[in-house]
Amino acid sequence: MDRLLGRRTFLRTGATMTAALAIGADSTKGDTPVKTVRVGMVGVGSRGASLTNTLLQIPGVEVTAVCDIREEHAKAAQDLVEKSSGRRPASYTKGERDFENLCHRDDLDAVITATPWEWHTPVMLCAMRAGKYGGTEVPAGLTVQECWDLVKTSEETGVPCMMLENVNYFQNVLTVLRMVREGLFGEMLHCEAGYQHDVRFVHISDQGELLWRGVHAAAKNGNLYPTHPIGPIAWWMNINRGDRFTYLTSMSAPARGLKAYAAAKFGADHPLARKDYALGDINTTLIKTELGKTVTLYYDSCTPRPYDLIFRAQGTKGIYMGTLDKVFLEGVSPEHEQYEPFAPYQEKYAHPLWKDLETEAKKNGGHGGCDYIVIYEFIKAVRNRTQTPQDMYDAATWSVIVPLTIESVAKQSAPVEFPDFTRGKWKTNPPVSVTGA
Numbered sequence: 001m002d003r004l005l006g007r008r009t010f011l012r013t014g015a016t017m018t019a020a021l022a023i024g025a026d027s028t029k030g031d032t033p034v035k036t037v038r039v040g041m042v043g044v045g046s047r048g049a050s051l052t053n054t055l056l057q058i059p060g061v062e063v064t065a066v067c068d069i070r071e072e073h074a075k076a077a078q079d080l081v082e083k084s085s086g087r088r089p090a091s092y093t094k095g096e097r098d099f100e101n102l103c104h105r106d107d108l109d110a111v112i113t114a115t116p117w118e119w120h121t122p123v124m125l126c127a128m129r130a131g132k133y134g135g136t137e138v139p140a141g142l143t144v145q146e147c148w149d150l151v152k153t154s155e156e157t158g159v160p161c162m163m164l165e166n167v168n169y170f171q172n173v174l175t176v177l178r179m180v181r182e183g184l185f186g187e188m189l190h191c192e193a194g195y196q197h198d199v200r201f202v203h204i205s206d207q208g209e210l211l212w213r214g215v216h217a218a219a220k221n222g223n224l225y226p227t228h229p230i231g232p233i234a235w236w237m238n239i240n241r242g243d244r245f246t247y248l249t250s251m252s253a254p255a256r257g258l259k260a261y262a263a264a265k266f267g268a269d270h271p272l273a274r275k276d277y278a279l280g281d282i283n284t285t286l287i288k289t290e291l292g293k294t295v296t297l298y299y300d301s302c303t304p305r306p307y308d309l310i311f312r313a314q315g316t317k318g319i320y321m322g323t324l325d326k327v328f329l330e331g332v333s334p335e336h337e338q339y340e341p342f343a344p345y346q347e348k349y350a351h352p353l354w355k356d357l358e359t360e361a362k363k364n365g366g367h368g369g370c371d372y373i374v375i376y377e378f379i380k381a382v383r384n385r386t387q388t389p390q391d392m393y394d395a396a397t398w399s400v401i402v403p404l405t406i407e408s409v410a411k412q413s414a415p416v417e418f419p420d421f422t423r424g425k426w427k428t429n430p431p432v433s434v435t436g437a
């Protein structure tokens with residue numbers, strides 16, 4: 001499958017596309033879009049339940065099956081779907097690989113996974129091989145091998161798979177994207193962003209148990225959650241679409257947060273207060289691009305701090321500073337060296353997707369509405385049998401920062417090269433389009 005192909009060519013690309021085209025009893029082959037998109041949900045805990053709810057708000061979507069290793073989670077999702085649609089979805093709760101049975105149903109068009117990180121790649125590989133569009137929570141893969149497996153499987157099967165990076169659809173992120181495209185910042189030079197969010201409570205439960213994120217934090221030191229901040233930057237900087245990430249270097253501050261959190265909550269003698277965690281509290285990564293541009297990325301999820309994704313976008317003519325929600329453009333901003341409020345720009349350079357979907361998004365989707373837009377965009381691609389707006393090359397490039405930072409931190413911040421998942425196509429791929437719903 002070639003992401004450069006137009007829709008018609010994409011649809012007619014050889015036998016490998018047959019599986020994707022043949023899916024769905026009420027889908028019609030060829031260029032006619034399916035009317036109803038039938039989705040199977042794998043992992044319906046906190047995020048999976050929320051995405052299920054979002055799916056139910058989008059016209060023409062049916063949640064046909066749900067899967068979870070915890071029966072009570074699957075049952076709650078079934079109840080949610082039945083209450084909203086009147087139809088009770090099938091349920092798969094027979095262990096960690098029961099998602100395979102869900103993927104092989106013949107009445108599904110797409111499979112979405114919101115399992116813990118280590119299950120994203122296995123579920124997506126199975127979905128693509130079964131001819132179902134894949135939609136995965138972030139990050140898509142945890143190792144370089146997993147990222148390659150995702151890319152190659154999408155290419156070999158001809159089935160698209162999208163990492164559902166919702167932050168790419170934040171209102172300010174998309175406004176900045178349009179401003180970048182219209183040249184307001186001049187040539188882009190540097191971007192900075194971070195997942196800076198105090199989520200100690202999803203590492204250690206209130207009952208004093210080490211949750212799955214805590215298990216990762218105990219074993220790995222690097223940037224374990226890079227895609228929220230890097231996704232928007234990759235779009236602003238045309239990564240895989242004119243430029244590419246070449247190498248990174250990464251270092252971590254000491255690991256103190258989770259130990260201190262456990263001690264404060266459960267006492268200094270609690271096993272989680274005595275435990276050693278590998279994950280440094282603040283991971284800082286520098287990334288260089290082929291065209292010489294730079295990115296600073298942070299991961300800071302286990303310290304007491306306000307939420308702040310930063311989102312600095314800087315070019316030869318000016319800068320957007322997300323923390324302040326302010327902008328400065330030389331020759332445009334009224335005061336020399338003074339930021340001005342972003343709100344008027346948000347209005348003037350509103351992204352067409354937000355113009356089209358703002359009301360539904362704000363009413364029906366979490367995270368300020370971007371959850372609605374990311375799911376809307378995914379479903380649109382499934383319905384029209386087109387490539388997804390974030391493709392497997394994006395997913396792999398953004399996710400591979402996890403293993404590359406772990407390697408760099410372990411080697412005293414040695415530079416580590418990015419694989420070129422596009423195999424040179426980054427030179428000719430067009431930038432992400434700025435279009436509406």
Ligand SMILES: NC(=O)c1ccc[n+]([C@@H]2O[C@H](COP(=O)([O-])OP(=O)(O)OC[C@H]3O[C@@H](n4cnc5c(N)ncnc54)[C@H](O)[C@@H]3O)[C@@H](O)[C@H]2O)c1
Pocket residue numbers: 042043044045046047048067068069070073095096097099114115116117119137138139164165166367
């Ligand atoms: N994009 C966002 O804004 C956002 C927000 C929150 C979480 N997430 C992502 O969503 C995913 C889930 O996070 P969460 O907070 O909902 O975690 P969670 O622990 O609440 O839910 C995970 C669910 O997956 C189930 N599960 C585990 N292994 C499974 C398997 N093999 N097959 C089927 N089900 C399985 C668990 O029983 C649980 O119900 C993570 O990847 C996380 O990073 C994304």
